[in-house]
Amino acid sequence: MNTPMITVPQTQRPVRERILEAAEAVFAESGYEGATVTDIAARAGLPKSNLHYYFGTKEALYEAVLFNTLSMWDDAFQVLRAERDPAEALAECIRLKMDLSRKRPNANKVMTGEMLQGAPRLNTFLNTTLRDQVAQSMAVLNHWIELGKMDAVSPMHVLLSIWAMTQQYADYNPPIKALLEKEELEERDYDAATDAIVQLVLRGCGVPQATA
Amino acid sequence: MNTPMITVPQTQRPVRERILEAAEAVFAESGYEGATVTDIAARAGLPKSNLHYYFGTKEALYEAVLFNTLSMWDDAFQVLRAERDPAEALAECIRLKMDLSRKRPNANKVMTGEMLQGAPRLNTFLNTTLRDQVAQSMAVLNHWIELGKMDAVSPMHVLLSIWAMTQQYADYNPPIKALLEKEELEERDYDAATDAIVQLVLRGCGVPQATA
DNA sequence: GTCTATATTCAGATAGAC
DNA sequence: GTCTATCTGAATATAGAC
Secondary structure (H helix, E strand, C coil): CCCCCCCCCHHHCCHHHHHHHHHHHHHHHHHHHHCCHHHHHHHHCCCHHHHHHHHCCHHHHHHHHHHHHHHHHHHHHCCCCCCCCHHHHHHHHHHHHHHHHHHCHHHHHHHHHHHHCCCCCCHHHHHHHHHHHHHHHHHHHHHHHHCCCCCCCCHHHHHHHHHHHHHHHHHCHHHHHHHHCCCCCCHHHHHHHHHHHHHHHHHHCCCCCCCC | CCCCCCCCCHHHCCHHHHHHHHHHHHHHHHHHHHCCHHHHHHHHCCCHHHHHHHHCCHHHHHHHHHHHHHHHHHHHHCCCCCCCCHHHHHHHHHHHHHHHHHHCHHHHHHHHHHHHCCCCCCHHHHHHHHHHHHHHHHHHHHHHHHCCCCCCCCHHHHHHHHHHHHHHHHHCHHHHHHHHCCCCCCHHHHHHHHHHHHHHHHHHCCCCCCCC
């Protein structure tokens, strides 16, 4: 029952992290222009002048949120490796990407908001890093196709489809909740969606699945 | 070559339409909060006080854009009718929805922006009209399944997948352009995407396709 | 119905004490 | 590093002439 004096109470975590977390939530709820530094500061429990002290401008804080988010997406697609079984690798990729929509919906929403505005702050990233990352995943799919483990589908369209179907569960939560007649989605809703997407992709690509 | 005096020049189309068109573009580019009445007025070629005269508030103008957009989405899914051939009906539905992403990207972006914010202005619609519309489409898919024309997939997840994959071509245009290394997507890019999505859905649902 | 000019509010950013 | 108080610009909305 004694609280160790050494552990740092949650309200005293590093200030930068608290600010970034609050910014992710507020930018997601209100968009870049709609979010106010005052709101973010209130959510982080700080006066707004502190945000300017740590990040300079609202824009710089926003970009910090964006690039923090980008790194998470890549992890999901990195599981697509040539030596793996296509069914297992694709299923894991879909599950990881869906987990991000479930556990970090705000991060996903902020990124979608940036895309809607033409992604002016991501131009370089999209045309360099992202392009390389996707090219690698496409090469893996092409490898599977050459080995006859997969039908001759268009790798880029398959990857984009996985991206879109999983992203929807973060961005389009309101209509999905309405269709399921629920106040909030539960874990089993995400699991059911994941299963449906996995089945659609695997069968759509002619990838044999384990029947278990 | 003579211009009939009776036709109305484009710059003098009904004022309300000009305002709505300008609003759709500006709200799409900047989001609800980021858009300014001044910008919309400039794009429509009017002083901003006129927008207040016609629509009252910025919010009312925004809602007019939203509900104008909602009606377009339903049209695409109305082609799913029980008496039709599943392959043809699903392909047409996907093509119509993709046409909207191509021809009316701004309308789609405004709607996605509203979804990101939790769709506060669409709550009633989502829980009444939309739910009924989707229930009808789901019934059609269930009918096809009972007739053995389709595998026992989850109708709701299939419909959501079509929605997501086509929506992506409006909302996520920047990364798609980057991957295709193009300044703007061309009609054949949308056609190729439509074909890929149709193939994925039909094969994923076990719907026999014409081999032509 | 259409415009100019203005009232009012609130945002991002900063100054300067502690 | 952290806070209070304040500056400055820009947004929505309106008043009122034409």
